[in-house]
Amino acid sequence: MSFSKPAVKRKVGDEHRQFQEKWEMQYFFVEHRGTPTCLICTEKVAVHKEYNLKRHYTTRHAEEYAKYQGDERANRVANLKTCLLRQQDLFKKATKENNAAVEASYMVSEMIAKAGKPFTEGEFVKKCILQAASIVCPEKKGQFSNISLSANTVAERISDLSNDIYDQLCEKAKCFSVYSVALDETTDINDTAQLAMYVRGVDDNFEVMEELLTVIPMHGQTTAQELFHQLCDAIKNAGLPWKRFVGITTDGAPSMTGRKNGLVALVQKKLEDEGVEEAIALHCIIHQQALCSKCLKFDNVMSVVVKCINQIRSRGLKHRRFRAFLEEMESEYGDVLYFTEVRWLSRGNVLKRFFELRAEVKAFMEKDGVAVPLLSDPKWLMDLAFLVDITHELNVLNKKLQGQGQLVSAAYDNLQEEFDHRFADFKTHRATFQIFADPFSFDVQDAPSVLQMELIDLQCNSELKAKFREVSGKADKLGQFLRELTSSFPELSRMFKRTMCLFGSTYLCEKLFSTLNFNKSKYRSRLTDDHLQAILRVSTASSLKPNVARLCERKRCQVSSSKE
Numbered sequence: 094m095s096f097s098k099p100a101v102k103r104k105v106g107d108e109h110r111q112f113q114e115k116w117e118m119q120y121f122f123v124e125h126r127g128t129p130t131c132l133i134c135t136e137k138v139a140v141h142k143e144y145n146l147k148r149h150y151t152t153r154h155a156e157e158y159a160k161y162q163g164d165e166r167a168n169r170v171a172n173l174k175t176c177l178l179r180q181q182d183l184f185k186k187a188t189k190e191n192n193a194a195v196e197a198s199y200m201v202s203e204m205i206a207k208a209g210k211p212f213t214e215g216e217f218v219k220k221c222i223l224q225a226a227s228i229v230c231p232e233k234k235g236q237f238s239n240i241s242l243s244a245n246t247v248a249e250r251i252s253d254l255s256n257d258i259y260d261q262l263c264e265k266a267k268c269f270s271v272y273s274v275a276l277d278e279t280t281d282i283n284d285t286a287q288l289a290m291y292v293r294g295v296d297d298n299f300e301v302m303e304e305l306l307t308v309i310p311m312h313g314q315t316t317a318q319e320l321f322h323q324l325c326d327a328i329k330n331a332g333l334p335w336k337r338f339v340g341i342t343t344d345g346a347p348s349m350t351g352r353k354n355g356l357v358a359l360v361q362k363k364l365e366d367e368g369v370e371e372a373i374a375l376h377c378i379i380h381q382q383a384l385c386s387k388c389l390k391f392d393n394v395m396s397v398v399v400k401c402i403n404q405i406r407s408r409g410l411k412h413r414r415f416r417a418f419l420e421e422m423e424s425e426y427g428d429v430l431y432f433t434e435v436r437w438l439s440r441g442n443v444l445k446r447f448f449e450l451r452a453e454v455k456a457f458m459e460k461d462g463v464a465v466p467l468l469s470d471p472k473w474l475m476d477l478a479f480l481v482d483i484t485h486e487l488n489v490l491n492k493k494l495q496g497q498g499q500l501v502s503a504a505y506d507n508l509q510e511e512f513d514h515r516f517a518d519f520k521t522h523r524a525t526f527q528i529f530a531d532p533f534s535f536d537v538q539d540a541p542s543v544l545q546m547e548l549i550d551l552q553c554n555s556e557l558k559a560k561f562r563e564v565s566g567k568a569d570k571l572g573q574f575l576r577e578l579t580s581s582f583p584e585l586s587r588m589f590k591r592t593m594c595l596f597g598s599t600y601l602c603e604k605l606f607s608t609l610n611f612n613k614s615k616y617r618s619r620l621t622d623d624h625l626q627a628i629l630r631v632s633t634a635s636s637l638k639p640n641v642a643r644l645c646e647r648k649r650c651q652v653s654s655s656k657e
Contacts, residue, residue, distance in 0.1 A: 112141050117170055120150035121158060123177070132173035133158065194239040195648050199641045201242060202250035206631040209611045212251075212624075215242030248624055254639040255627035261637045262292075262304050263331050269294035272333060273340030273372070273594045274306065276324065276349070276356070277602035278315060281613050286311035288320065289602040289609075290327055295594040297579065299572035302636050305605065306331060308629050310622045317348045321359040335364060340373040342596035350376060373522060373595060394476050397467050398447050401454055402429050404463060411461070418457050419450070426450055441484035448481045529592040531565070532585070533558050547582045608632055 112124040121132045129138040129146055133154050138145050150158075161169045205214050219242040226234045266272070272294035278286050290306040307327045311319065328335070341360055343349035349356045357374045364372055405415045406429065416428055429450060430443045447454065455468040467473045528535045528544070537548050551557060557577065564574050575593075578586045612628050613620050620628075631639070 113143070116143065116146055118166060120146045121154065121170060121173065122146050122150075123174060125177070130177070132170065132177060135177065190236050190239065192645055194236065194241070195645045196641055197240045198242060198246065199250050199254065199639075199644060201240070202247045203254055203631055203639065205247055206251045206254070206628045209608070209628075209632070211617060212244040212247040215244065215247040218242055251631055252623070252627045253644050254641075255630040257639045257644060258304075258630055258634050258637050261640070262306075265302055265637075266292070266294060266331050266333050268296040269333070269337055270297055271295055271337050271339045271590045271594050273338070273342070273596055274324070274328075275342040275596035275599050275602060276320070277344050277599040277606070278311070278320075278346075279606045279609070281609060282615055282618050283613075286315045287606070287609060288315075288323060289605050290324065291596065291601045291605075292331070292333070293594045293596055295590045299575040299590065299593065301572070301593055303601070304635065304637055305601075305630055305633055308605070308609070308626045310625075315348060317351060317354050317356045317359060320348060320356045321363075324356070324360070325363070335367045336369050338364060338369065338372055339591045340375065340595040342375045342599060344599055345376055350374075373591070375595065394444075394473070394480050397465065397473070398444065398477070401458065401465060401468075402443070402447065404458070405429060405454070415457055418460075419453055422453055422456075424450065424453055429454070441481075444477070444481045444484055448477060451477075525588060525592055528585075529589060533561060543584050544588065547585045551578075551582060551585065605629060605633055 112122075112129060116122045116129070117132075122129045122138070123132060124130070125137075129141060130136070131138075131149060131154075136149070138149060158166075158169070201215060201218055205212070205218070219237075219240060222237050222240070223234060226237045272292055275291045275293070276288065278288045281287055288309045288311055290309070291303065292306040293301065293303040295301050307330075309323050309327070311323075313319065328338075338360075341357060343357065347355065352358060361371055361374070364370070404411075406412050412428075419427055426446060426449060430446045451468060451474070455465065458465050458468070524535075524539060524541070528540060528548070532548060533552050535548065537545050537552070540548050557574070560574050560577070564571050575586065575589050578589070608629060609625070612632075613625055
């Protein structure tokens, strides 16, 4: 019994066929992008095989083109090649213009999101562009008309930009050695609770990235358990492992800081279940500082100040007369300020303005028949001046905390006690923060035992000490120094990473809420949750920028024959 070998199938690629130049004159074919292409009808032939080209020419074009011979045939081939190249150039130009139109659409949509404008502004922007183009460069007006900026397109573009930024964040998150989160919530104009989460991560090269993780609408209850579920989902969706979670910063709401059932307590229990070291939980340092300032009641001062301001500003006629009076007196300021209890900087600003205008206020009130004797009382004026100075310093501190998180001390006993009580959670980690601020000046005996040997070696290294002094106070250059510690000082490096990624405040969340309220206002109250999150992500992104070129590649560029 014999077995025949199976027939081996021939593959075109194995034959290494090449296009031959003589086929141009014989069959009016050229090679375009590796494929034989007919110059007459631009039809392509799959295989570099003379039989296929000859059959195409014989059956389709021989009857008409056989009469061309010699130089006449050569000229005919040259003219057809020129026409084919012109068509290709035209196609390339159209493709380039379409790509440019899509890119411009993305760029304008990003600007609309960052400016907090409604999606319909795109149509207005396009009208302005076309009007300007008709005057400046009328020959290119057709190219500008291809830019798609309808309301639906702008909304889609902003969503694409947001998704691209989030994808970049998830990709960067894979490199985080440690990370922490900051959470806060607010209520929008529709009485929907909006939970904002920011993430801050540090990689092995001590590069810090701080970005918006997500904004979640809480249509139901805002219990600690619900907040915890939302946090777990956000961390899971971003691909962040719990074993690298090192810190959480919140405001002082009971649902956040409750000892047994608060969000922080639930997070700590989750870390315990995962077998991970307990996270550093901090209460927003700016919020703490604002609460401290409220212990400075000085009701005898504030009640008089608020009463005088309300007396002046509560009625339109009297308010206009007061401003005219200040203008007549050539005062430095044109008006007094209203006091708003919920605004952290309001007390200091109101008191400072009132103190500067105390003489003008006293004269106006007496002229109006409503004398205020306390405005002439030296003791009361001393209390006013003291309160002005203290609240001014607290406002300066508040603004500093929004930046680098520097601390100062107050001289007032009651205020000092309030600071001691409020900042107890920061004092718990005082040694860690002091080592991070200046490891070369820290007493080794006060350091944790696991760090003492490495700290001694570090303080004995004069070269590293000199480099640290060069970058001291420069957060952007601190990473250059810390990168040199990774191999020789593993425990110190780990501690530095954990400290670098901590949020000192929920300032970013508060800043986000300002943007949220500006976008979801009474004029845009029907803005959907998805669109709101996309706008916030695009408008608040700092270190991550959307990859517009990549987004354009995913789009099929089509020339629109009609205007939007």
